[in-house]
Amino acid sequence: MGPVQILVVGFERPAFSGEVLAEFARLGEAGIVRLVDLLLVSRDHGGTLETVAAPPGLGAELGRLATALLGQPEGAAGDGTAAAGADSAEVAAWSLADAVPPGSAAAVALIEHLWADPLRSAIRRAGGRPLEETWLAAGDVALLETLIARRAG
Amino acid sequence: MLLVPRQLARAGMTGDVPYYGGRLSPAQAYAASHPSARPPGPAQVAATTRTELGAGRPAPGRPVPPAGNQADALLSLQHLLDTGVITPEEYTGLRARLGA
Numbered sequence: 617m618g619p620v621q622i623l624v625v626g627f628e629r630p631a632f633s634g635e636v637l638a639e640f641a642r643l644g645e646a647g648i649v650r651l652v653d654l655l656l657v658s659r660d661h662g663g664t665l666e667t668v669a670a671p672p673g674l675g676a677e678l679g680r681l682a683t684a685l686l687g688q689p690e691g692a693a694g695d696g697t698a699a700a701g702a703d704s705a706e707v708a709a710w711s712l713a714d715a716v717p718p719g720s721a722a723a724v725a726l727i728e729h730l731w732a733d734p735l736r737s738a739i740r741r742a743g744g745r746p747l748e749e750t751w752l753a754a755g756d757v758a759l760l761e762t763l764i765a766r767r768a769g
Numbered sequence: 770m771l772l773v774p775r776q777l778a779r780a781g782m783t784g785d786v787p788y789y790g791g792r793l794s795p796a797q798a799y800a801a802s803h804p805s806a807r808p809p810g811p812a813q814v815a816a817t818t819r820t821e822l823g824a825g826r827p828a829p830g831r832p833v834p835p836a837g838n839q840a841d842a843l844l845s846l847q848h849l850l851d852t853g854v855i856t857p858e859e860y861t862g863l864r865a866r867l868g869a
Contacts, residue, residue: 619782657772665772688773712774729782736783749781 618733620652622686623725624715637674640725652726655682657712661719665712668721682726686712843869 643649656668656679670678716722752760780786843864850860 621782622777665774667770667772683770683772686772686774686777688775708779709776710779711776712772732782739783744783746781746784746786749783749786 619729621727623727624722626720626722648731650728650730652728653681655679655724657716658721659716659718663718682724839867842867
């Protein structure tokens with residue numbers, strides 16, 4: 617399986633026009649990205665998170681994988697502060713509770729980056745090891761565009 | 770349905786990037802154990818940027834930095850070069866502006 621990204625997008629009022637799903641469908645057909653699952657959640661002002669039923673027509677299974685991955689098993693004790701793979705001080709951890717503010721709703725997408733799998737394998741075969749990985753801030757992207765334009769001109 | 774979130778490990782697309790958990794990174798640990806290049810304080814850097822580095826010569830009527838300030842500026846400049854903030858070419862140009 618390729619690298620899987622978790623994208624959490626907040627909405628004041630969730631409106632599912634189908635445009636985002638259509639874009640995922642296009643990317644999937646192109647072999648670039650696969651939408652593994654999509655979960656809708658809401659969080660009340662007391663901080664409690666609840667899953668939201670998917671709109672009709674999107675399939676009853678939608679969100680089940682993400683719920684099982686991001687939530688504690690039903691009946692599990694604890695407050696979600698410990699989990700396999702994130703119980704060491706050496707590991708940076710996060711949870712949906714960090715991402716979704718109380719009194720809001722969010723869509724949580726599990727996205728497999730199909731294009732990245734061969735690249736990741738090539739890096740490993742070359743003996744490379746990750747040191748840093750992040751996205752450029754918008755201001756730095758603008759700077760990069762300026763530099764590219766300057767070089768082209 | 771109620772969802773009790775669990776903690777997940779963060780990872781990068783290409784693998785698990787190092788996480789230092791608030792401790793010193795290898796570069797910081799190296800710098801701490803090699804104190805020969807004294808990092809400038811914030812006030813020093815600000816003064817250096819405003820006067821010696823950014824504006825070239827001081828504006829007419831403004832006092833010329835005393836020799837002690839120039840030495841500090843050179844030290845800051847060396848630190849910027851050592852830490853990769855400026856290139857050797859930029860270092861040479863800025864050093865020339867200081868008259869060193």
